[in-house]
Amino acid sequence: MRRTRSAAALAAVVLALTAACSPGEPAASGAGQPVSGGSLTWAVETEPITFNPHQYAQAKARLLVWNTFEALLTHDDKGGHLPWLATGYETSPDGRTYTFKLRTDVSFTDGTRFDAAAVKANVDQFAVEGYNPTVAAVQLRNLDRVEVIDPATVAFHLERPDVLLLDFLSSPQGAQVSPKSLKEAKNLKAGGPELAGTGPFVLDRYTAGQEVHFTRNPAYQWAPANAGHTGPAYLDEITYRFLKEPSVRVGALTSGQVQVIEGVPATDEALITGNDRLTFARGLNSGSAYSYYFNTAHAPFDDIRVRRAFREAVDVDAVLQGVYRGSATRAWSVIGPTSPFYDKSLEKTYGGDAAEANRLLDEAGWTTRDADGFRTKDGKRLTVRLVQSAPFVRDRRDVLAQAVQAAVKQSAGIDLNVALVDQGAATQALADGAYEVFDNSRADTDAGAALNLLLHSAGAINRTGVKDPELDRLLEEGQASTDQAARNGTYQRVQRLTVTDQALILPLYAPADQVAAAATVGGLGFEPTAGVPGSAYHLWLGK
Amino acid sequence: MIGAVARRAGSGLVVLWAAATAAYLALLAAPGDVVDSIIGDGADSPQIRAQIIAEWHLDRPAVVQYLDYLWRAAQGDLGRSYLLQRPVRDVIGDQLAPTVRLAVAAAVFGVVLALILAVVTRGRWARRVSSTAELVLVSTPPFLIGIVLLSVFSFRFGMFPVSGDRGWAALVLPAVTLGLPIAGVLTQVLRDGLDRALDEPFAVTARARGLTERSVLVRHGLRHSLLPAVSLLGWLFGALIGGSVIIEQVFGRPGLGQVTLQAVSGSDMPVVLAVVVLAAAAFVVVNTAADLAYLIIDPRLRRS
Numbered sequence: 097m098r099r100t101r102s103a104a105a106l107a108a109v110v111l112a113l114t115a116a117c118s119p120g121e122p123a124a125s126g127a128g129q130p131v132s133g134g135s136l137t138w139a140v141e142t143e144p145i146t147f148n149p150h151q152y153a154q155a156k157a158r159l160l161v162w163n164t165f166e167a168l169l170t171h172d173d174k175g176g177h178l179p180w181l182a183t184g185y186e187t188s189p190d191g192r193t194y195t196f197k198l199r200t201d202v203s204f205t206d207g208t209r210f211d212a213a214a215v216k217a218n219v220d221q222f223a224v225e226g227y228n229p230t231v232a233a234v235q236l237r238n239l240d241r242v243e244v245i246d247p248a249t250v251a252f253h254l255e256r257p258d259v260l261l262l263d264f265l266s267s268p269q270g271a272q273v274s275p276k277s278l279k280e281a282k283n284l285k286a287g288g289p290e291l292a293g294t295g296p297f298v299l300d301r302y303t304a305g306q307e308v309h310f311t312r313n314p315a316y317q318w319a320p321a322n323a324g325h326t327g328p329a330y331l332d333e334i335t336y337r338f339l340k341e342p343s344v345r346v347g348a349l350t351s352g353q354v355q356v357i358e359g360v361p362a363t364d365e366a367l368i369t370g371n372d373r374l375t376f377a378r379g380l381n382s383g384s385a386y387s388y389y390f391n392t393a394h395a396p397f398d399d400i401r402v403r404r405a406f407r408e409a410v411d412v413d414a415v416l417q418g419v420y421r422g423s424a425t426r427a428w429s430v431i432g433p434t435s436p437f438y439d440k441s442l443e444k445t446y447g448g449d450a451a452e453a454n455r456l457l458d459e460a461g462w463t464t465r466d467a468d469g470f471r472t473k474d475g476k477r478l479t480v481r482l483v484q485s486a487p488f489v490r491d492r493r494d495v496l497a498q499a500v501q502a503a504v505k506q507s508a509g510i511d512l513n514v515a516l517v518d519q520g521a522a523t524q525a526l527a528d529g530a531y532e533v534f535d536n537s538r539a540d541t542d543a544g545a546a547l548n549l550l551l552h553s554a555g556a557i558n559r560t561g562v563k564d565p566e567l568d569r570l571l572e573e574g575q576a577s578t579d580q581a582a583r584n585g586t587y588q589r590v591q592r593l594t595v596t597d598q599a600l601i602l603p604l605y606a607p608a609d610q611v612a613a614a615a616t617v618g619g620l621g622f623e624p625t626a627g628v629p630g631s632a633y634h635l636w637l638g639k
Numbered sequence: 640m641i642g643a644v645a646r647r648a649g650s651g652l653v654v655l656w657a658a659a660t661a662a663y664l665a666l667l668a669a670p671g672d673v674v675d676s677i678i679g680d681g682a683d684s685p686q687i688r689a690q691i692i693a694e695w696h697l698d699r700p701a702v703v704q705y706l707d708y709l710w711r712a713a714q715g716d717l718g719r720s721y722l723l724q725r726p727v728r729d730v731i732g733d734q735l736a737p738t739v740r741l742a743v744a745a746a747v748f749g750v751v752l753a754l755i756l757a758v759v760t761r762g763r764w765a766r767r768v769s770s771t772a773e774l775v776l777v778s779t780p781p782f783l784i785g786i787v788l789l790s791v792f793s794f795r796f797g798m799f800p801v802s803g804d805r806g807w808a809a810l811v812l813p814a815v816t817l818g819l820p821i822a823g824v825l826t827q828v829l830r831d832g833l834d835r836a837l838d839e840p841f842a843v844t845a846r847a848r849g850l851t852e853r854s855v856l857v858r859h860g861l862r863h864s865l866l867p868a869v870s871l872l873g874w875l876f877g878a879l880i881g882g883s884v885i886i887e888q889v890f891g892r893p894g895l896g897q898v899t900l901q902a903v904s905g906s907d908m909p910v911v912l913a914v915v916v917l918a919a920a921a922f923v924v925v926n927t928a929a930d931l932a933y934l935i936i937d938p939r940l941r942r943s
Contacts, residue, residue: 145723226691229691230687283724283726286723286725303803304893341888350794351793351795351801353797519675519904519905519906
C-alpha cells in the first residue's frame with residue numbers, strides 16, 4: 097500500500113518534470129551564403145548597466161551599442177578611421193579645428209533627421225552638469241565648442257590640438273542619439289527603448305535581468321565601407337540573453353537553446369572546438385595589456401632593481417599556461433599587441449630569469465631571509481601588496497595573482513600579498529597609497545588614451561606615481577600629432593621608457609574575447625581595432 | 640480587536656524603520672563612499688568627483704541625508720539608483736513579479752513535497768532513504784543543485800529552457816532548485832511532529848474509535864505536526880529570498896535577487912535600502928500570517 101503510494105508520488109513528479117516542451121536541435125550544416133530573415137538568440141555574460149551610449153563604460157557591452165547607435169567615424173583595422181555618419185573630415189593646419197561633412201540621407205528611427213544640429217546637440221549634452229563627468233573631463237577636455245556651419249557640415253573647435261577627438265567620434269560615447277530622445281526621454285541616462293538611434297536595429301524590449309530584444313530597422317542604408325554588406329541587416333530580430341554563469345552559457349549553446357555565446361572559459365574551450373556542429377573564435381582586445389603597475393612612490397619599488405627583480409622572478413609563460421591552459425596571449429608591453437603603436441622589439445627582452453632576480457635583490461640589500469624563506473632588509477620582510485576589487489575581477493585574475501604570488505616566492509623570496517576586497521576598500525587602499533602593485537587593463541580603442549590615464553603625471557589612473565617630464569612630453573606629443581607614423585614613433589619611445597628603461601610595468605596578457613556559435617550562424621567576427629565581438633549587422637542564419 | 644490590529648501595525652512600522660536605519664548605518668560603516676562606487680574602476684579625478692557629489696547632493700552631513708531619505712521614503716519616494724540611473728520604484732517594480740512567482744512556486748513545491756514525503760515515508764526503510772536524501776539536499780549548495788538539474792534536464796534531455804521568466808516551463812527548474820532544500824528541512828520537522836503526535840494518548844483514542852491508521856495520521860497527526868512547521872515560516876521566507884539571489888544568477892532569471900546583489904556590491908544605497916524595507920515589510924506580513932495560522936490550526940489558542 098505504502099509502496100504503491102510513494103511510487104505514484106514519484107510518477108507524479110516525473111510527469112510534471114517531463115510535461116514541458118523540448119527545443120529542436122539545430123541542423124549540422126555550415127552557414128553557407130548570407131540569407132535574410134530569421135531570429136537569433138545570443139547569450140552574453142554582462143548585462144549593461146545602461147543602454148545610453150553616452151554613458152558607456154563596459155567593454156563587454158560594446159557589442160550591443162552598435163546595433164542601435166552609430167558614430168561619425170568608425171575604426172579600420174590599421175589604426176585609422178573610416179567615414180560612417182560623416183562622409184569625411186578635414187583638419188586645419190594648426191590641428192585645432194576638425195570639420196566634418198555629414199551624410200544627408202540618414203534618419204533616426206523616431207523619424208528625426210540626422211544633421212549638423214543633431215551632432216551639436218549630442219556633444220553639447222556632455223556639458224550638462226552630471227550627465228557624464230568622466231567624458232567631459234577626459235575625452236572632451238580640449239573641446240572649445242561645436243559649430244553648425246550648414247545642415248551637412250559641422251566643425252569641432254579645440255583649445256589645443258587633440259587627435260583623440262577622432263577616437264571619441266568613433267566611440268560609443270561619441271555615438272549619435274536622436275535629439276528628440278535627448279530632450280524627452282524620462283530615464284535618459286539609463287537608456288533603453290525610449291532612446292532612438294540611426295543603427296541597423298531598434299531596441300524594442302528590455303527585460304532587466306533577463307534579455308534585451310532588437311528588431312531590424314528596414315530603412316537602414318548607411319553601413320560603413322568595411323561592414324561587408326549594405327542595406328538592412330540580415331536578421332529579422334535578435335535577442336541577447338544575460339547568462340552570467342559560464343557553464344550555463346556553454347550548456348545552453350551545446351543543447352541548441354541559444355545559437356551564439358560570448359565569454360567562453362578556458363576550461364570549456366575543448367568542449368566547443370571538439371564539436372563540429374559548433375564554431376569558436378577569439379579576438380584580442382585593443383587598449384592596454386593586463387599588467388601589474390609598480391608603485392614607485394615608496395619602498396621597495398622606489399628602487400628600480402627591485403622592480404626588475406620582480407619581473408625576472410616571474411616566468412610569465414609558465415604562469416599563463418598553468419592558469420589559462422594555453423588560451424592566453426602573453427603581453428610584452430603596456431600596449432596590447434594588436435595596436436598599431438605596439439613595439440614588437442620589446443618581446444623576449446626581459447623576464448623569467450630567477451638567477452638575475454636574486455642577483456638584483458642581493459645588490460639592492462635584500463640579503464637576509466626570515467623563517468618563512470622571504471627576503472628581508474633591516475629586519476623588514478620584502479612584502480608587496482596587490483589589492484583587487486572583487487566586483488571588477490574577471491578572467492580569473494585572482495587565480496593568476498595567486499600563481500604570480502607562488503612564482504615570486506619560490507624563485508626570489510618576494511612576499512606578494514594579494515587581497516581580494518570590495519570596491520570601497522580597494523578605492524581606500526589606492527587613495528591611502530597602501531599598495532605596491534596595481535593591476536589594470538583598459539579597452540580604449542586608441543591605446544594613447546589609455547596611456548594618458550595610466551602614465552601621465554596628471555593621469556586619472558596613474559598608480560605608479562611616476563612623474564617624469566620627458567614621459568609627459570611624449571604623451572602630450574602623441575595626443576597632439578595627427579600624423580600616424582609620428583604617433584607610432586612617439587608611443588614606441590613611451591613603451592621603451594616605461595617598460596625597458598624604468599621597469600614600471602610587468603605586462604602579463606593581452607585581454608581577449610571569445611565567441612562560440614552553432615555552425616549555422618554566419619558572419620561572426622570581431623570589431624576592427626576594438627577586438628570585441630561585432631554587432632548583429634553582419635550575422636545571418638544559414639538554413 | 641481594533642487595539643490589537645493597531646498594535647500590530649505600530650510594531651510593523653517600528654520594524655520597518657529599524658531595518659532601514661540598520662541598513663543605512665551598515666552601508667555608512669562600509670569602507671569607501673558613494674562616490675567611489677559610482678566611479679568604479681574608471682577615471683578618477685577631483686573634477687569628476689566634484690560633479691558626482693554635486694549631482695547626488697552628497698556634500699550634506701550623513702544625518703541630514705538620512706533624515707531626508709526617511710522623509711522622502713515616508714512619502715513613497717524611494718529615490719534614484721546611483722548605478723542604474725532610474726527611479727528605485729521602477730527598478731524594483733519591474734523585478735518584483737518574477738521573484739514572487741519563483742518564491743511562491745518554490746514554496747508550494749517544497750511544502751507539498753514535504754507533506755507527501757512525511758506522510759508516505761513512515762516505514763523503516765523508506766524513512767531511512769528519505770532522511771538521507773533530505774540531509775543531502777539540505778547540505779548541498781543550491782548553486783550545485785541548480786547546475787546539476789540544468790545539466791540533466793535542460794542540456795542533456797532538453798526538457799526545460801535554461802533561462803528567463805518565460806512561462807511555466809522556465810519556472811520548473813528554478814522552483815525545484817529553490818524548493819528542494821526547503822522540502823528537506825520541512826520533511827524532517829513534520830516527521831518529527833508526526834512521530835510525537837502519534838505517541839500521544841489522543842492517537843490511541845482515535846484508533847480505539849476505529850479510525851484507520853491513515854486517517855489518524857492525516858486528520859490528527861498532521862495537524863499537530865504543522866504547529867512547529869508553521870513557526871518555520873519566517874525561516875522559509877528568508878531561505879526563499881536568500882536563495883533567489885543564487886537561483887536567478889544561475890538561471891538568468893530577472894528578479895529582486897539579482898538587483899540586490901548588484902546593489903550591494905556596488906553600494907547602491909537607495910536600492911539596498913528599498914530592498915531591505917521591502918523584505919522587512921514582507922517579513923512582518925509573513926509573521927502575522929503565521930500567527931493567524933496558529934489560530935486556525937490549533938483551536939485551543941482561540942479560546943485563550
